[in-house]
Amino acid sequence: MPTAKTGGDYGIKKRAGEQTMDYSRILVFGAHPDDELTMAPTMAMLAERGVEVYICISTNGSEGYPKQEWKDEIVSLRAQEQADADAIIGTRERICIGADDMGLTNDKATFKEFIRVVRQVRPDVVFTHGPHDMHRDHLNTHALSIEAVWQAANPVSMELGEQWRTPYIFYYKGVADRQPDIVLDVRNWAHVRPLTQATQRTQLTLWNTTDEKLQAEANRLRNSEAPYTNTFWFYDRTHLSYLPGLGE
Numbered sequence: 626m627p628t629a630k631t632g633g634d635y636g637i638k639k640r641a642g643e644q645t646m647d648y649s650r651i652l653v654f655g656a657h658p659d660d661e662l663t664m665a666p667t668m669a670m671l672a673e674r675g676v677e678v679y680i681c682i683s684t685n686g687s688e689g690y691p692k693q694e695w696k697d698e699i700v701s702l703r704a705q706e707q708a709d710a711d712a713i714i715g716t717r718e719r720i721c722i723g724a725d726d727m728g729l730t731n732d733k734a735t736f737k738e739f740i741r742v743v744r745q746v747r748p749d750v751v752f753t754h755g756p757h758d759m760h761r762d763h764l765n766t767h768a769l770s771i772e773a774v775w776q777a778a779n780p781v782s783m784e785l786g787e788q789w790r791t792p793y794i795f796y797y798k799g800v801a802d803r804q805p806d807i808v809l810d811v812r813n814w815a816h817v818r819p820l821t822q823a824t825q826r827t828q829l830t831l832w833n834t835t836d837e838k839l840q841a842e843a844n845r846l847r848n849s850e851a852p853y854t855n856t857f858w859f860y861d862r863t864h865l866s867y868l869p870g871l872g873e
């Protein structure tokens with residue numbers, strides 16, 4: 626009998642005592658360049674196993690300059706930083722919606738771009754921001770991505786591509802009212818988190834860290850056998866094909 630946390634209905638399988646994700650194509654929505662790095666170890670693990678990892682970032686990160694003199698070049702600097710992170714993760718493709726940082730709006734034109742991305746990628750699963758957050762871009766990315774997954778499956782706006790039904794939605798951050806539904810042990814890829822963070826050179830001031838510290842942390846994690854987890858939450862309206870705990 627399937628259980629709520631490990632049933633095949635979620636694409637989660639237990640193998641040799643560990644939880645793995647059994648997908649061929651995933652789509653990770655993030656509001657800003659670097660939001661997605663929260664789940665960088667999971668993305669790297671899946672990419673190494675042949676899963677196609679697509680990342681869609683809503684904004685260009687234009688407000689993320691800790692020094693005024695970086696203002697004019699911050700967008701191009703962050704574009705290079707994202708490319709460097711992708712080389713470590715093994716990202717298949719990174720898609721940029723291109724909204725201005727702090728300026729992502731939940732309007733019709735932006736919403737249609739989200740639908741277009743879902744229909745073009747045709748993912749087995751979408752990972753996105755949860756509903757509990759302070760940043761307007763995070764909240765709008767949450768709302769736009771959830772609604773786009775739903776609307777992409779409907780016979781509307783057909784110039785955006787063929788209908789596509791994404792079976793699963795998970796949150797990888799932005800859930801404050803409950804414990805994670807999935808705790809994934811990604812210890813063999815734990816070092817990917819600090820390594821990809823180190824590529825975000827313009828953000829190290831914000832994170833109060835340095836390249837040296839992150840490289841040291843990556844080396845420590847590479848040599849560690851301790852569990853290291855990424856956590857995920859089911860989308861609030863996750864559909865089940867059975868009643869957990871009631872029969873087969």
Ligand SMILES: [Zn+2]
Nearest residue numbers: 656657660763
């Ligand atoms: Zn963000």
